[in-house]
Amino acid sequence: MLRLWGRLSSINVRKVVWAAQELGITLQRTDAGGQFGIVRESAYLQRNPNGLVPLIEDDETGVVLWESNPIVRYLCAQHSMGDLYPEALPERFAAEQWMDWQQTTLNPAGRDAFVQWIRTPAAQRNDALIAASVAATEPLLALLDAHLARQPFVAGDRFTMADIPVGCEIHRWWGLPHARGAHPHLEQWYNTVSSRPGARGLLDQPLS
Incomplete structure (x- = not known):
């Protein structure tokens, strides 16, 4: 049994659920964070001192992890070595590279637009923050x-762990109420990964 704490409205929780669904892992998820609370309770903070989601406990191995991309790596390494978790070092570190890029570059660029458009009441929105976020994100797309014009998937010729966090980020960006730029290769890739059975219930849901 893999235990997961986190609400599905969180992009980082969606990454973990997508990985688990790709791998056929039995998942026991508890809503946490946001309106669900839990993350500031002492028992939770002992396991995740950041007080954020997601958090996993793997009953099989005793591993406790927080931070979404390392959790995706862990699950893929444990259950899909050589497939979702590439074994050859060039492909593996290409995947690692793009996963880190999602977390450190693409996500921060788009965060303000998401927060302002989706989680801020219209009367309180900061249009300057939205404009700056769009201006930062579009060149990255x-x-x-x-x-993706040079290869069909993020890390190479096949679907790997790298496609999961990037796919979740694109789902979030394209769910915002703004005109979508022309990115045909990105769109073709996203249509492919978002139609995978593992993405069901995640990339077909509205943002919240």
Whole structure:
């Protein structure tokens, strides 16, 4: 049994659920964070001192982890070595590279637009923050589109762990109420990964 704490409205929780569904892992998920609370309770903070979601406990191995991309890596390494978790070092670190790019570059660029459009009442929105976020994100999508013009998936010729966090980020960005730029290779890739059975119930849901 894999235990997961986190609400599905969180992009980082969606990554973990998608990985688990790809791998056919039995998942026991508890809503946490946001309106559900739990994350500031002492028992939770002992396991995740950041007080954020997601958090997993793997009953099989005794592993406790927080931080979404390492959790995705862990699950894929444990259950899909050589497939979702590439074994050859060039492919593995290409996947690692793009997973880190999602977390450190693409996500921060788009965060303000998401928070303002989706989680801020209309009367309180900061249009300057939205504009700056869009201006920061669109060149990154062009970069990703050019990358996907050369290969069908983020890390190479097949679906790997790298496609999960990037796919969740694109789902969030394209769910915002703004005109979508022309990124044909990115769109083709997203249509492919979002139609996978493992993405059901995640990339077909509205943002909240």
